[in-house]
Amino acid sequence: MRLSGGLVAGIDFRDDVTEEEAQQHTRDLVLLLEDLDVDEVRTVEGEPAAGTRSVDPATVAGAVLVTGALLKPVLAHAVTLIGAWIEQSGQRSVTVEVEGARVTVQGTVAPEDVETYVRALRPGPGSVAGGPEEADT
Secondary structure, rough: OOOOEEEEEEEEOOOOOOHHHHHHHHHHHHHHHHOOOOOOEEEEOOOOOOOOOOOOOOHHHEEEEEEEOOHHHHHHHHHHHHHHHHHHHOEEEEEEEEEEEEEEEOOOOOOOHHHHHHHHHHOOOOOOOOHHHOOOO
């Protein structure tokens, strides 16, 4: 899912998550990310996030858009929050996409690994498209 001007976090739910549970998990992630210094955090309606099960209605609930002029400076905090949310919620992973760069967080991200994720999400010299595929779990 590509939306310009923001960070898109697509949740990969466990197989046994119902649509109602998926919506609740998505709301919980929105509430957590609202603490970031950004303009807006909201769910994305419509298409499922890239890499999620498109036939499962629960995946439609699993996309969050974060927008704001100060998005780049808060990427490290966003990655850390998402990693903690995955551990707390028990979901599989969250794929984070910013301006075409994408990384998948699969659990708590160790403080020493956060900058690797952030570099992968910042386009420019030295960035790695796709970034780390897994976080230390």
